[in-house]
Amino acid sequence: MNKATVEKDKNMGLNFWEKNLKTLWIFSVLWLLLISFVAFLVNLGSIGLMDKTEPMFVEAARQMVITGDWVTPYWNGETRFDKPPLTYWLVGLSFKVFGINEWGARIPSALAAIAVVILGFYTLRYFGFSRANETQNSDKKLWFSAFIGAAIIALNPFWIAWGRTGVSDMFLSSGIALALLSFFLGYGYSGTSSKQYLGLSIGRLWYIGFWVFMALGVLAKGPVALVLPGVTVIIFLLYVGRFIEVVKETPWLLGISSFLLISVPWFILVTLAHGQEYINTFFGLHNVQRFTSVVSRHPGAWYYYLPVILVGLVPWSIYLPLAIANLRVWQRQKWVNSPRSTHLGIFCLCWFLVILIFFSSSVTKLAGYVLPLIPAGAIIITLFWSEKVENKQEESGIWPLLFWLSGLANIGILMGLGAASFMSSQLIGEDIMMPQFKELLQASNLAMKGGIIWSFAGFSALFLLFFRNYRRWLWVANLVGFMAFFTWVGLPVAKIIDNQRQLPLRELSEMVKVERQPGEKLVFLGFMRPTLVFYTQEVVDSVTEADIDNGPAFEYFKKTDGPATVLIISEDKYLNKLRLTNSDYEVIRQEGAFKLIRINKQTIINKN
Structure with a gap:
């Protein structure tokens, strides 16, 4: 095949993606609806509230509804100053619309999780390049990045678990994720687009969105929602050599005004109402002390979050080290000289590492603390797979071996999950809180179904890895296996556990x-x-x-x-x-x- 033929085929492909743009967007909406429905909406209210944290948030929201006091959170007859009010407000408003029930308690978290999936899709659609100096003519690659990226952001254990739970973690995490994605959209569009809306360029509007979503994050869980995005942006801009450039183009007055207008009034009102009691409890105990000392018996070693992330992003996480290495962060000069639109991978790496290092430095450790880095990890993995699918030729050097080893580890995890499912009745110990769980699980045949699903996914991955031309589609086994297991096994098992433990x-x-x-x-x-x-x-x-x-x-x-x-x-x-x-x-x-x-x-x- 000569060069002219290759160019002709390439142009025909580009024409296809341009001519079918409307169809692609319709398909995108359907795809987002499907994965969002499966991940966050199916059986959302079918099980009761889960001890211990969820009912504390939900009851405080119910108290706001019945008392009409939307400033002071109460739980069990006492003030609850652990967290700011955004969770209580959103759940309370949901109760007013949908009634006081489990579905109403959880739909705000589900919608927050879905919002990140959608904005992640949009960001990848326009800026989903995996390499510095990559051409912007790869429309097909961008669409693929968006499709698989939305799926990886949505279909992982952590994002699903907290997207189905009425607590503050998802609102903090989605606030940080939406803020950082908004910043990157502002950063990217400022370098490529001159479109204006409401008298502001599209880039400046997204920059304002950065401040708005940080403010919502602060209302969800406190100052950490300002600190983490701020540090991430500074480190990223210093790395790519665009700090002064972005400082000059940022609409500081509008951004800071939006942040203050949204985040500050409630803190003033609650401090006026409760004074030192609120300041000591919220800022002292639940911010400073959680970082500097062990609170509620939740210690952990410095590496505590490494296995947590492995589990939280399974089965995708096995490719995270390779995907990070594939960014070639050591080639800084290439990134400095590349267009802004190609910087998403490096930006997400800064996002991922800042959150990981920050919470690893904290003395109090809880698995949910690193939830805000899940979208960043998902996007990094997405960029790796989009490059693999687009590039049909394997790289030279050590990279094929590393990919092969990652693929074998992927297969091992899938097979391990299958074996664990088959053997679950032997692995599950006696639990006085769920005396009949083992028998009910055996009678339901759900363990057998789970074993079959994961085993099929594992053998499919083995087949794809074995044949060189199909290795780039290895991610399909993870996607189909995870969706099938969650829908046909995970949700029914959750119902059995609820009937035993909470009913x-x-x-x-x-x-x-x-x-x-x-x-x-x-x-x-x-x-x-x-x-x-x-x-x-x-x-x-x-x-x-x-x-x-x-x-x-x-x-x-x-x-x-x-x-x-x-x-x-x-x-x-x-x-x-x-x-x-x-x-x-x-x-x-x-x-x-x-x-x-x-x-x-x-x-x-x-x-x-």
């Missing part, structure tokens, strides 16, 4: 509404289950195991006012710690491991 508490909560006498205290013994507060819609007093062991439990019952009896929800092991026998109390109902009992307070006091 008993919901049923006891309904019984409390019937049985509770006026003024009678409701007490939970043991590890507090916040779902009780939401589902009973009552204040629930908590007596912990430490209170029982060290004596404060008996003092609590001595000082409790109201009727002579109390309602207690607990497991037998905690009742036994109080030295109570079956004859000491009335069992109203037992569900799973929990009992709802009525007992005279003096009976407990006499056991001391």
